Amino acid sequence: MNERIYVAVDVETTGLVPGTDELIEVAAVTFRRHEVLDTYSQLVQPRQPLPLKITRLTGIAPKDVAEAPFFNMIGGDFARFIKSYPIVGHSVSFDLSMLRAQGMNFTQPTYDTFELATLLMPQAPIYKLSALAERIGVPHPDAHRALNDAIVTAHVFNHLLDLLEALSLDALNEIMRLINKIDFPMRDLFEHTVREKTRNAFFEPAMPGRIQPPPTIFEMAPPPGLGEPQPLKPTGDARPLDYDDIAAFFAPDGPLGQQFPGYEPRAPQVHMAQAVAEAFNLSEPLLVEAGTGTGKSLSYLIPSVFFATRRGERVVISTNTINLQDQLFFKDLPALQTIMAASGMPPFTASLLKGRGNYLCLKRYYEMQRSENLNPDEVRMLLKVQLWVPTTENGDKAELLLMDRENVAWNRVNVTPETCIGSRCPHFRECFFFKARRQAEASHVLVVNHALLIADLAAQSHVLPPYAHLIIDEAHNLEDVATDQLSFKVDQAAMLKFLDDIFQTGGAQVVSGLLSELPAALQAGVDELVAKKIAQASDLIRPALVRARTAVYECFNLLNAFVIREVQDNQYDPRLRLTPGIRQKAAWQEVQVVWANMTDILTVIGTGLAEIEEQLRNLEASKVDGYEELLIQVEYLGRFAVDVRVKTGHIIFGDEAIIAWLTLDRQRDTLTLTAAPLSVADMLQAQLFAQKATSVLASATLTIETSFEFVKDRLGLPEANELELESPFDYEKQALVYIPSDIPEPNQRGYQQAIEQALIELCTVTGGRTLALFTANNALRQTYHAIQEPLEAQEIAVLAQGIDGSRRALLDRFKEFPRTVLLGTNSFWEGVDVVGDALSVLVITKLPFSVPNDPIFAARSERFQDPFGEFSVPQTILRFKQGFGRLIRSREDRGIVVVLDRRLLSKKYGQQFLDSLPNTRVRTGPLNQLPVLGERFLK
Template sequence: MKTPTYAVVDIETTGGNVSSGDRIIQFGCALVEDHKVVQQFSIDINPSRKIPKEIEYLTGITTQSVAAAPYFEDVAPTLFQLLEGCIFVAHNIQFDYAFLSNEFERCGLPALTLKGMDTVELAQILLPTEASFSLGDLVASLGLTHERPHQADSDALATAELFLLLSEKVETLPLVTVEKLVELSQHGIMQNQEFFLMHLAEMKRKVKPLPDHLFIKSGLALQKKNSSLPQEDFHERPSFPETLEDKKRLFGSALSIREPQVQMMDEVYRYFSKKETKHYAIEAATGVGKTIGYLLPAAYLASKENPIVISTYTTLLQKQLVTKDVAQVCALLPFELSVAVLKSKSHYLHLMKFESLLNEPIEQKLEAVYRMRVLVWLTETTTGDLDELNLTNYEQAFWNKVKHRGWLDEAKEDKWYEDDFYIHARKQVKKASIIVTNHAFLCHDLIKEQQELPPLQRLIVDEAHHLEEVAVQSTAESLKYYRLQKIFKWLGKKDDEKSFIGQFEAISSRMTEPITHFLDHLEMTSYFLNEEWSFFIDHLLHEARNQKEIRFSGQESTDVFFDPETFQSVSFKKSVKKMISLMEEIIYLSRNITKKMMKEKTVLSSSEQYLLNDFYDLLNEFQQQNNLFRIAFKQKNEQYVTWFSFKEKSPKNSFTIYCNRIDNPQILKKELVDKIPSIVYTGATLQVNDSFLFFEQQIGENNLKTLCLDSPYDYQKQVRFWLPKDLKPIRSLSKEQYAKMIVYYLELLSQNSTENVLVLFTSYDTLQRVYYQLQRNSAFSGRELLAQGISGSRERMLKRFFRSQGSILLGAASFWEGVDLPGRALQVLVVTRLPFDSPDRPFVKAKYQWLEKQHLHPFAAEALPKATLRLKQGLGRLIRSEKDNGILLLLDDRIVSTTYGRSILSAMPKGLHLEEMTAENMQEEIRTFLRE
């Protein structure tokens, strides 16, 4: 059998649209035979038109550099002959294949009919835990050759190396996994199925034994779990290194040690050892090394009998803490340390549901890729934690189907119980000395009747300034009209064989006590409730539009604060009463259906049992919606705030009802502060104007022990903090004028430096206005523009920004912190406005009203401290080490023209001085300072 030749192709073009005149400017090809690159070919091509500036910037190919190159018409026959008889391979094949085929046809040659394989899809399947599948990111992650990104020859060679790596990877998989990949890949892109078929044939010729680290169950190959954590004996553990010399010996050359970090280690060790009655707040400025500062003493103090729980802000930081910081500490320790991660069950894959789903028909091509990706991942993961897959959207139907929600019946009746990932995680927690969780899990667990965390005695709260914010989010509920429509659709009708009611009707005929009566009633009630919901939302939309003050969130959505006094009509009250009655009737009927089917479980097939589980999950979701509806419209409760949000383009489908508690400090005090004996709170920004008072008020503390560890950074030398002298007052500008002013100063920066620029906004509306103005401004044509909500996910934008030179990144909200861009990656930071919360946001408005009832001034007690902390957090993006230097440009005159602005200024780090600069002086200083 002749070995196929793969033509791995990449083209660079003037744009993405052949029909509008875009042309190829470079062609690259690497021929692969017998698992190696045997030939490379590349050529520049004159496109007979000017190459756009953004393409020149991206590729380095200019109109002048290809002026003497041949036209595509001249080289088309050669390229066509080169590809003839090959299998066409490309990264994102649908672009390269179609573009090249159209160009051949334009030159009078036949359209391409070659078989094709796509390395994007193959990488998504075979490298399931990669964070990004762009060629540049894969090359960097896998250590492949890629000397000149966005040059066709280099891209083609890098793609060829990736293709060879993927070919090697598939043959390391168990035969049973590859057989399933072959079956599913018929739904993939072009001839990717042949990729798996060829490798399967090769594997069957040389069958290898199953590796020791894998096992097969019910046709699935899985990684064996490490069932035991290190067996540590707490009583034989060496003493904590108390002296500086002891610590230096322990750290050796692996980690540098800093004086403030040593102080933090000693303080944390003493605090937990002495079992003090007060809780302890430690502000450890950026650069102190706070994570190692609390991890090392915790390692020496924690035991399986008396574990220490560490909570951090997000699951991403939770992952970083374990994989990076805990790993570093464990490498230093002269003993074994058992550490476990605890998240909510929805973070884990439910094997029972995944196995069931594999037997269902494929409805979307994307789901086939997801199934294949999980099949490969199961041979690699020991945790089953879906976060390992670096998903950007967990709301896809597939992930909702396979994520863990627990069991309707006895968990041990699940045939996968012994291998269940969530159960395994819970077992690990019981054996661990240190348990790492996140604030959301902690806040939810505190108020649950059956808590999943062990009884808490010692707790470390990292990024503690976020605790109140997460507590707010953990009590937040939302009721989406489109989601209710989906629930009604899933319930369906008897004549719909795919709906719950339709499938249950078929099962009912086999039951000794048929449930037809309940299904009839459920179908009718569901219909009436759907009609009533439609009327109810119309009523709310009508009232919302009649309100004089509607709130715009800046993302084309309108937020409307729900004031019970406004909605007092008899018809509205009747509608609320009717809605609650119908919702409770559906819950009653659904529970009866579930109970009766559970009694006759023996007549259900395994897939029907999974169906009943899904129905029970849906019922629980519906119950939550009912509870929210009651709180929002029936029960008068001053601890809750309700508002609506909708987009004018599709008001009904986008209509969402939100409900939040606003008394979170009281909840935290009751469930956390008053119940846990020893707590260390830590973070880089806990103080406002040398006081922990605001932090105490946010979390319900009132008598904290406190410590402030200053930053080792020399802000006076490392940072230039500028306010333009001729800056116009923000309040005097329209939205368009304000955006133009921002663009003016960005142009000034761009003309005088080639550094990356991070621009922080408080409004998405302003961000979008600036982005579109920058796009139209020729001064920025040589720079890559990245904008939150426009240019992809946050993680992807940060990766591109980190690797680029001269990019401008526009970010809001989440970009004010948690962004690590050391050294040359970020030297210019622009803050467009002092970061106050908008008082028009419904939750903020309600919170301010609640504070007033507590006899507190909302601006002084909430708005000003929050803005101060956020500006400090923004500054923290600029300086990440003692070697960094950078410019902070603030475009808000209120920092010097108002009393509260001067208060914010006084709270900035020591050594940071504000200079008011003219545009002329600024230009010279930019060049001088950054050059130094």
């Protein structure tokens, strides 16, 4: 057992930007495993005011630090307490950096419980100190006080040591083999554990209840499973769904009412469920706008489950956000299974499926473990995977916390189409992806996301099992996701990697790539004529690769110079859309000439790869080492050669169906070529909706002035049935919209200052409780710095996206401390669900119009006779409705929506925005009346 003495340290700070942040409290705890030996705690006086949000977070008030000593008065005592003990801390680099700024130096080992936990506690949903403490059953009172945090850190560290010591000696040696490849700050902790383990190897009894050690790569057993799922089989029962049965499920004395005391049915929810049942019965597409509070998830889940279990057919449910996906799979569907079981109804199965890249490929993982050529990021990723594999059921990357470039390293061990040999793989039976795929084949309800739904169509990769029934929730996002998934991007690095994957020479006559592997793979006994044709094709490709590399550099040098000239006057938007006017410029025609040469070279390479693929297919697999992998590699490279030639040709030379642009990343000095479809409607209609017996698209925002026409046109559903359901909430009583009539318009002088002053005065009288939505980060930051000090003087904290923490952390703090103003941009316009008084004021600072020079928006606008009225305004109304929907989230909520954009009053289109909202009172008046009105309405 480890009997060393450690010291856990923690500091609290003013929470200001780096360079101005100051200490307000320091603490340390010396401990020997599970025994606390001594403690040290001291408040520290900063030289600047203590922000209110820090007082709330820590409980340390300005008066508490006003008479505290400065750090230079207590630093010596603190250093003497720490001595030379190994230092433990949670994200300890921050604590040490703050102490070093005060002149303290540390030479002893340091151990980060955050980093250790990501290794030894994979699958923990959150790695915050308080979350880890709760997970291991350690009380954590007064979170964010230095001494308490230090004590809890010591407990967490002890638990992590328990886990580390429970690993087998073989597993530890394998970990040390990886650690020795990199500069690993906690190496000595693992070395110490190995020494102790070795010393006690013959005396230490087995310790029941500890985690099972991860086997070495030679003794890995298949991950535990739940038995082999059986694919769904049609029942032959073609009876239509009974609408009365659907309604009865929602009745007070029905299954829902029996399970939830005080349950009250909602008429819109029942109406939607019956409409979805009708879509299943009639095989007609349906668009549903269901206002906030309808309970649309159950409205489509219940008829979907009824239909799937009766027919023995699969229903796919697609969402846009992870939050909704998790809510459906981990909350709503299990609850529905319980309710139906309690009511004696037929059971149903459900599963969650993600794209290939989310799953660990055991074959690639084992190969990478044996590799001697690993960079530090790859080693750190492997360490995490090594300790995770024995415990994971799903092999899903979401269970791991991979940092920064560890995510890039994951691409060496995930499942990819170009490396997966399917049932011919020796690890096929235990393959995480195919296990998930088999589970999906056996499920009545399959939950996916929009990205996978569209990518599966575009690549025809058949990740999803066959299905004829589709529910799309958050359907207002479908066009954007389809556009993204159907886009094509390439840069110089990708082009060069493609060429290197075919053949590359290195120092000391090192060679790699496909052409270097072929001769060794073709054994004696292979048909001589076939081998000769493969060699001839290789000889054709090699000189073309040399010319291709030269052409790549020449092309991208020309493209870089062209873009720099064209965007030099715009430092904020690094994108250049390629329009007919741009392509007529002499400099661009020079690019086209060079790219035409590149196209010819790629044609030669593609032809050679196609010949190699054809000849490989003529061989017996047994005659070629690694035949399956080799064939897939050739297929992938051949496809890439064709794709990059054809799709980049569309970008360089133009295609009416394609939006093309160049993006210059000045920081990384990279240039990316991108092509996106001008329209996704035809593809969605032909390849998705026309192929399905049932297509239901649901959202809270699909109509403009009660019309679905805009969305139907965008998504390719001209003949779909429509259902618009009002929210069960009484917006007339619960909400008020106020539009100041005298505020400057966004492009007028004084607008930004007016927003700042309005927020200060309004939030002062409402006591915070405000979410302010912005359309640009620079406006958010400018407002944050302007309103923070005046509002903190009123004991109202200001939090901002991108400044004060993650989205989840910001929302948690906003809910916990009502006297708060939260400023958010894009991701806060939807998916924010704050019930109760914590959110009583919603401020929309500016109508969320698209940036006019965004390539996709600009190109699509040109298809309309009235681009602004027919495209820009409807698109913005849908976003505006999403933002508006953040305020009222329950029947008890009450609040005011302030729109600080006078264009709702001054422009003709303004009334369209208001007519698209639920039936809500709208008031206009001077800006100076806003605080009085807000205070009166909320009281």
